[in-house]
Amino acid sequence: MRGLLVVNPVATTTSARTRDVLAHALASDLKLEVAATEFRGHARELARQAAEQGTADVVIALGGDGTVNEVVNGLLHHGPDTGELPRLAVVPGGSTNVFARALGLPNDAVEATGALLGALQAGSERSVGLGIAAGTPGTADAEVPRRWFTFCAGFGFDAGVVGRVESQRERGKRSTPTLYVRQALRHFLGDRQRTDGSISLLREDHEPVDKLVVSIVCNTAPWTFLGNRPIYVAPHASFDTGLDLVAVSRLTSAGVTRHTGQLLRSSPERGLSGKHVVSLHDETHFTLQSQAPLPFQLDGDHLGLRTSVSFTGVRHALRVIV
Missing domain, CATH: 3.40.50.10330 (Probable inorganic polyphosphate/atp-NAD kinase; domain 1)
Structure with a gap:
């Protein structure tokens, strides 16, 4: 071979x-x-x-x-x-x-x-589903090339934290759980949109969901790791299904404390929840858009600012030796 x-x-x-x-x-x-x-x-x-x-x-x-x-x-x-x-x-x-x-x-x-x-x-091999992120036709990002992602994407707050971490790494800082936590706190304190978000979730045959602050797209679980601890945002996300979305419509100090606790206690059965949390499972296609450009990341890679991103879940996209 x-x-x-x-x-x-x-x-x-x-x-x-x-x-x-x-x-x-x-x-x-x-x-x-x-x-x-x-x-x-x-x-x-x-x-x-x-x-x-x-x-x-x-x-x-x-x-x-x-x-x-x-x-x-x-x-x-x-x-x-x-x-x-x-x-x-x-x-x-x-x-x-x-x-x-x-x-x-x-x-x-x-x-x-x-x-x-x-x-x-x-x-031994298996077939895995993957996600595609692309610019949305008819928007300022229409010409942005599509890009595959393997485990997650973020538009808004989450991607802003990734951008801050990348900036610190370019200055010689090591990528550690502490670095992520510190930058997440700094981003929260400096983010004016944390209580009234500008992100809208658009799906065919559904009413829009507006004023989202955090929007995380998962292709598998866990979402990430803090050292050896797996962190589950969308516990039921899987390589065998479409995409999962977890979004938060309001971030207050009390809410951040509550959600942080949920993430630290998360498991394959339990992720983020609450009245300001929007969750979708096994979705084939949806769009996230904002009137103001927001940070965007794929698989932990900060890709700059976007106003609209369309997501597609593709089953059996690739074969993996495992």
């Missing part, structure tokens, strides 16, 4: 020596080509070439969720898998690794490589 190992050389939790050892181990079972990313978007380009040229049977992403997202978008550049695309495999090397852990993979790169080798030998 031919494999392409796409390596992020600045992945948070793996050293150059560890990556070499992992590549050597994978080469024992695969006719392996190794490619290190050199710039943002390079992993997407490498995966797209492998899919278009038919040079790999499996593309392995060694890095964090951002690397995985790029590889997925490269593989699916021309649309969902019809049986001809390379399979995806993941070796976690980032700070959080939500997609890999949601698949049930170990969070340690060496252990995950062992699990991957076992799955390759057994021919």
Whole structure:
């Protein structure tokens, strides 16, 4: 079997020596080509070439969720898998690794490589559903290219926190749970829209839901991790269904305290709830829009400001070795 190992050389939790050892181990079972990313978007380009040229049977992403997202978008550049695309495999090397852990993979790169080798030998794989975010026709964001996401998207408050964290990381800060909590608190204190949101939820044949502050789209559960603790916003989200949405229409100090407690106590059966919480499960298509541009993120990658984003859930989008 031919494999392409796409390596992020600045992945948070793996050293150059560890990556070499992992590549050597994978080469024992695969006719392996190794490619290190050199710039943002390079992993997407490498995966797209492998899919278009038919040079790999499996593309392995060694890095964090951002690397995985790029590889997925490269593989699916021309649309969902019809049986001809390379399979995806993941070796976690980032700070959080939500997609890999949601698949049930170990969070340690060496252990995950062992699990991957076992799955390759057994021919074990599964089909996963994914989400697409795209600009909405007839809006200022109509020409924004569509982009696949593997586990979550955020429009509004959540994405603003991600943007703050990215800014801190660019200044040399490490990505830690403490950093996220600190930036979330600062964003809350500085966000003037926290009590009267500007986001509207639009669905065909449904009345709009207006004045949302937080809007989180989940493709699987958990939503994220605080260290080793899984955090569930939409506990019933799954790779086997459409998309889930959890939105909050009002953020007060008391509400933040209550929701924070809910998240810390969350489980596969229990997520966010309350009179200001809007929840949707297994949705195929909906749109989030705002009169004022708001922060937008996919899979933990801040993508700037948007006024309108349309979301589509695609079942059986890609095959994954697991």
